[in-house]
Amino acid sequence: MVNSLGRIVRSVASRLPAALVRPFGRPVALFFHGVESRIIDSRVQTNHHDVNAFIEIARFLKNNFDVLPLSALDDVLKRPPRDRRVVFLMSDDGYANNLALAADVLDEFALPWTLFVSTHHIDTAKLNPIFVARLFFLFAPAGAYGVAHLASRIELGSPEERESTARYWLDRLKALDAVRAGEAVAAMEAALEPTDLPALLERFRSDRFLNWDEVRALKQRGVEIGAHAHLHWPMHGAQTRDYLIEQALLPRERIEAEIGPCRYFAYPFGNTPDICREAWQAVRDAGYEYGFTTLSGSLDASVNRWLMPRYGLELREPRLASVIPFLRAGNARLTAWQRQMAD
Numbered sequence: 114m115v116n117s118l119g120r121i122v123r124s125v126a127s128r129l130p131a132a133l134v135r136p137f138g139r140p141v142a143l144f145f146h147g148v149e150s151r152i153i154d155s156r157v158q159t160n161h162h163d164v165n166a167f168i169e170i171a172r173f174l175k176n177n178f179d180v181l182p183l184s185a186l187d188d189v190l191k192r193p194p195r196d197r198r199v200v201f202l203m204s205d206d207g208y209a210n211n212l213a214l215a216a217d218v219l220d221e222f223a224l225p226w227t228l229f230v231s232t233h234h235i236d237t238a239k240l241n242p243i244f245v246a247r248l249f250f251l252f253a254p255a256g257a258y259g260v261a262h263l264a265s266r267i268e269l270g271s272p273e274e275r276e277s278t279a280r281y282w283l284d285r286l287k288a289l290d291a292v293r294a295g296e297a298v299a300a301m302e303a304a305l306e307p308t309d310l311p312a313l314l315e316r317f318r319s320d321r322f323l324n325w326d327e328v329r330a331l332k333q334r335g336v337e338i339g340a341h342a343h344l345h346w347p348m349h350g351a352q353t354r355d356y357l358i359e360q361a362l363l364p365r366e367r368i369e370a371e372i373g374p375c376r377y378f379a380y381p382f383g384n385t386p387d388i389c390r391e392a393w394q395a396v397r398d399a400g401y402e403y404g405f406t407t408l409s410g411s412l413d414a415s416v417n418r419w420l421m422p423r424y425g426l427e428l429r430e431p432r433l434a435s436v437i438p439f440l441r442a443g444n445a446r447l448t449a450w451q452r453q454m455a456d
Contacts, residue, residue: 125439138438139411140189140199142423143174144379147208148215149319155428156251156276157244160206161319164214166429173433174200175222182225183337183377186403186412193413200437201412202226203405203423205341205379207235209321212331220334228331229341229379229405232367234322241345242298244320246286249301250279252308261300262293287382290351291344325371332372339377340364340401347382348392357392361399376402383407383423390454393419414444417451 146160148167178200189196207230258267342360368375378401380388396404397419410422
């Protein structure tokens with residue numbers, strides 16, 4: 114999901130002719146999450162592109178930009194104006210449909226990409242906590258619930274009310290440290306049991322994670338494998354220092370043990386509330402060459418190589434020709450935040 118500035122950039126760019134903003138362009142990073150053959154409930158499958166829409170995005174990038182492997186980033190950053198058409202394409206989390214669909218589409222168009230995996234979920238097949246929480250808010254039986262560390266009473270009413278209820282409480286859930294958030298999500302999962310939870314999970318198989326053999330298969334197809342923390346949870350100031358260090362070190366160790374060298378890191382969620390100063394320092398100290406946020410901007414703007422910008426691709430992107438060059442408009446906010454994080 115994109116941040117608020119990304120939505121503003123998209124809104125403004127949609128009103129501008131592509132030819133007008135094209136000279137403004139600089140190299141950028143774009144990311145997606147998963148690709149599905151059919152979206153059956155957009156409230157739940159928020160992280161997944163419909164395959165036909167994804168094919169259109171891939172075709173557009175192939176025809177209009179220079180999509181390079183992330184290994185070229187060092188060279189591109191030496192002279193960003195020279196490489197104004199360069200795009201680096203990435204995928205976050207590590208969903209199984211990346212192997213089933215996304216890889217085939219990107220292979221067809223010969224587009225290199227990087228996959229950032231959350232290694233706890235690859236190790237255990239446990240679902241993303243936010244996905245489980247969203248199922249609770251949308252499908253738990255109507256009534257009042259007490260959820261550990263979140264609220265003593267959460268009212269779940271009509272289907273029409275539940276999306277706004279979910280948005281409100283998911284923001285508050287993400288503000289918790291990982292231990293308390295895990296206990297809250299466990300309470301939500303228990304409340305889902307009367308709904309025939311296995312059937313619900315089978316219905317939404319799009320959020321199933323890859324296993325290590327499947328990650329290896331992608332690596333063999335030329336996909337760069339990076340780290341997306343160990344547990345898919347924010348690395349913000351509510352976490353302990355030891356937790357942040359572990360979230361940087363452990364995924365690199367797991368990826369290098371299973372796959373090979375791991376040079377890049379992407380922060381879970383990745384917006385300003387989700388990353389603290391100690392988090393990027395832990396990423397730096399763990400030996401990663403670059404770390405990527407979800408703040409919009411172009412790659413030439415960064416004054417901190419462990420807080421690089423990326424743009425999250427919307428499920429449909431009819432105006433990418435204008436949006437990509439205009440991402441540079443986010444650079445002032447990005448660099449101001451980077452400097453603040455360095456104080």
